[in-house]
Amino acid sequence: MRLRDCHNFNDFRSLAKRRLPAPIFDYIDGGADDEVTLRQNSASFDRCDLVPNVLRGVETIDLSVTVMGQKLALPVYCSPTALQRLFHHQGERAVAAAAAKFGTMFGVSSLGTVSLEELRKKYSTPQVYQFYFHKDRGLNRAMLQRAKEAGVNVLMLTVDSITGGNRERDLRTGFAIPFRLTLGGMIGFVVKPKWGIDYLVHERFKLPQLDQHVDMSGGAISIGRYFTEMLDPSMNWNDVAEMVRQWDGQFCLKGVMSADDARRAAEIGCTGIVLSNHGGRQLDGSRTGFDQLAEVVDAVGDRIDVLMDGGVQRGTHVLKALSLGAKAVGVGRYYLFPLAAAGQAGVELALGLMRAEIERGMKLMGCISIAELSRKNLRFR
């Protein structure tokens, strides 16, 4: 199987599975507990149908949206994800370059493997910085200042990870916190020597968002310590309100689900929220972002931008979310598997397929702009 044989999410996933050591593939692919939420994320899109209109004159389609003040050529953005250079040596550079090519936004994780400054300098497309809240308020302020100086467009605070999800696939391979590969996990690496060579001949693995502030010299063990010792499980709405004031710019909460929390986010001055369950990796049994969309858009959609992510694999998934009122849709594994499969060329192919699917879907729906999509286009079964 080659990149040119990839036509959809499952093709990229299969190719990534062939190339990655099993523990890394499972780290990307897996979810928490019984992976119910992971499955529901995609299944939720199948519980409703699109109702197209015809004969609307659809030769030119405009896919652009404005979200949190950022003009995007595509209503889909690359959600921040950790450790990308483990999946392919180009890592965040590949994702940022592909996002820039398609005129959309990309996220850089606190656990990113390329510095937010380097990415900001090289690519002019809107950049999100995903942030975790530390016990040390001075450290939080320093990191916000650094992101501000770099020119980050949107600060995204992840609020669904106050403690780690129970990812049992990672426990079985040892690709977990604390990091200790099991025999099976080791074999998973040994049988993929090409990945190992690729990893060794390229630039050393780093976590540049953190290692200026935190001692990360212990590698994976340090990530464990970072989560258990440095992040603040007592984080509350007052802390975030203070952070919103300090940032004084586009500020988004990632991992909101309830309408009450969405209202509070609007009250403290957030300009956006992402309805997300972290790709099914945190609270298993959680509601999906798609299933919560209508309720939350009705509660706050006139005050802040409501985004969603989780389970998006098709252009029609995006059309359904936009029809319910999402301003844009985030993808994670949708670009991570192509990254693992083929680096930048993979991510570009995936985003190109997504753009083509959305454009085709819009034509078949009889809509020439995203604003024309509405709940009239959707029926739940």
Ligand SMILES: Cc1cc2nc3c(=O)[nH]c(=O)nc-3n(C[C@H](O)[C@H](O)[C@H](O)COP(=O)(O)O)c2cc1C
């Ligand atoms: C391998 C992997 C790593 C992730 N790392 C982060 C992270 O560092 N910070 C964060 O806020 N979300 C992280 N996420 C969650 C994504 O940003 C996004 O919410 C999720 O992947 C969406 O679901 P999807 O993969 O089904 O598209 C990660 C997801 C995956 C699959």
